[in-house]
Amino acid sequence: MQIDLRTVTIEPQRQAFDHLVRRFGDKPASRYQEGSYDIQATENLHYRPTWDPQQELYDKAITQIVMKDWYDLKDPRQFFYNTYTLTRARQQEAAESNFRFIETHGLANVVSPALREKALAVLVPLRHVAWGANQNNTYICGYGYGTVFTQPCIYQAMDHLGIAQYLSRIGLAFGGTEALAAGKKAWIDAPAWQGLRRYIEDCLVTRDPFELFVAQNVALDGLLYPLVYGDMVDSGWAAEGGSGLALATQFMADWFDETRKWIDAVMKVAAAESAANRDTLTAWAGTWGARAAEVLLPVARLGLGEQAEEVMAERRAELAARLAKSGIKI
Amino acid sequence: MDMKTPEKKLGIKERYRYLTRDLAWEPSYRSHDEIYPYLAYEGIKIHDWDKWEDPFRLTMDAYWKYQGEKERKFYAIIDAHAQNNGHLNITDGRYLSALKIFLQAISPGEYAAHKGFSRAGREFAGAGTQVACQMQALDEIRHAQTQIHALSNYNKYYNGFHAFSDHRDRIWYTSVARSFFDDAMAAGPFEFMIAIGFSFEYVLTNLLFVPFMSGAAYNGDMATVTFGFSAQSDEARHMTLGLECIKFMLEQDPDNLPIVQKWIDKWFWRGFRVLGLVSTMMDYMLPKRVMSWREAWEIYGVENGGALFKDLAFYGIRPPKGWEDAGKAIDHMSHQFMLGFYQWRFGTAFHSWIPSDDDMNWLSQKYPTTFDKYYRPRWDYIRKAEAEGKPFKNFGLAKLCQCCQLPCVFTEPDDPSQLCHRQTTYKGEIYHFCSDGCQDVFENEPEKYVQAWLPMPQLFQDPVNGDLAAWMDWAFLTDGKDNGEYPGSGDQLNFDRWRGLATSNT
């Protein structure tokens, strides 16, 4: 039977699920709210993890940060799977057409050998840095508490995988598989990269999810992305005939502008929760931030030469100003 | 630098290797054990993570592109469904009970799988394995969300959906699915993969999604068909991951075989018990039925599972220990569950009912050896009591199985006239089980299962203290609306009235 159901006017019995009415009032809920709030189990957990019987399956106590309600850490982008995926699907379409443009117009061959050498020396090892960031955000998603805090972390993790793959394709497009091999060798052996590699490996053993959030997403990415995709690619190399490189890294530049809004919002709410949180976040941001600046300096020298110190100082000041807006003074 | 190997010349396998596993490196500033602390304690030996074969080679750009297409289609359909009162297209309001169970018990499992795969995606030491797990983590949150979104519109018009987030943690039958996923998450990363990746995804989810979703299509529920098939398309990747994972473990070291076999035995039985809920959804809750649980089991259990275990025999794997008992239970389980739900209908956030003559004739045709002999007489008895104004209700508390958490309503595998009951004494306490399979699971890891939160004893603890009304408040169950029999329920009255509005001019 096919009936015209649009002609029927019937009154809803209720506006939204109970847990959303409790949080947001008796009104229709958004899809972000439906897909994010209170969907993680909270009580009557059955068993302790065999991998660490000290922990609960979902455990608020594995971080030093204390929140009365972890669902306060809202993502201002309101990403749930659908909005996240559609946003990235559009961006990947643009990225794909950029790569096609570079290929059809032979832009890889237009770049001078000197610039190509320099760009590959910086960008290719960064695929490993992005892999580290993928690992760290996967960890935060896995062990952090509360869906609004953790779901953006799996998105962030997959974004970093995507970035690592774009960087690999840049390596392949501008230098072939040899460029990838050379970049990996530099990542493992070259002195310029060892501080950063140690930083990442130290992150990989950091098991406080919020500290890891600060070390990876705030401190390291907060300095690295503006440095590489702003100072090097956009401001520096574009003028040296590297516009193809700017096209190929457009995704990363746009992505950083978008994701930092989420990261700042998380820091701001967590710091405003209590003086203790603010102190902890300040200490973490201070230590990891100083260390990130130190290990990025040799990388900055690879891409910017003698301007490196000056630019790094600017980037540090910029990060400090960003954190200050979230109530964290380093 | 010369450009010797432009990107386009790489084959799909080689290109994928550069874009995933070549990203990882052997750490030197921190030890392997510090970075991957949970890989040793389960006893699984992995010698070379590079031997991992990537099942599907999706890079992130392709993932975003194709998943984006799926998402656009899915939300277009559920938007239209909501705007056009699509809920009135379903064959009958009884069908809603199946959706309620789905949202209360299964969608939270999708979320648990999301968390579990995030953890596995970090804890494994091979990049290929990690990426596959991470993509599954991402897919699983998609499934939780698409299910909530598809069923959100039903919540606006019908009872029983409204407190799924509370029911997940407090109502007795959701504890069956919750304890299953908690069990998997409390296990180490390798066991988790056998539990969810292999046993659940490969051996069992076809039974959940394919025939049931076909059933949803048959019953006019486009919202559910769409989330079901859309989720299942990710499932094809997940199943392949589960199969790859088990082959990988078995190929890496012969010592892994007995461990893996034990997990297969355990997780097949755990999964089979959880999926028992689906047998009832298929045989009783779909007003128009596509195939019986028995027929679905023939296709996806016997045929497909049979092919799988024949293949795995190559490694020395035998079919799961409970396989034969499962086969013997197939003709009984949906009836036993529905009778259970019916008698405890005061305590469920969905409706149950006495099957009609038509329903019973269909059931006896589909279950020729069991229905008329064992179950029709019980339904007849219940119907007679109902007609005499003495409705049959069981306010006694069910004895729950310490392992699967279902009430002990099942019969002996070889004697359908005897209730099956097993018990074990551990450290001076007696624990009850519904079957040999569940008793085995407990006895292999008693320290784990003594921790289980059992919802029935909760009834006698603070704040409920044995008061049924207080329990209902605590469990967010609205008496007289969410629970009880379908005939005469608010859902029935509304559904019939609204359908009447749509099909007549008065």
Add this chain to the structure above:
Amino acid sequence: MSSVFIALQANEETRPIIEAIEADNPQARVSREPAMVKIDAPGRLVIRKQTIEENLGRDFDLQELHVNLITLSGHVDEDDDMLTLHWDR
């Protein structure tokens, strides 16, 4: 021999794919069920990019299959030109 199978959503996009699978796998059995098409084959089933492209009249990336895929069984082997499901090794 054990069967492998693949199930696709029944819609306009999958019609040419299903026709290609039928053409390349004469031993396959196609069953049309509510909202889905299930294709079973003894032992082995191949899905060829080229045949699909001929049916579609445009380029086809085998990964586009994911959009309408419901389920499958068997070992999966995917390269640039075809996707194979099989139980033999």
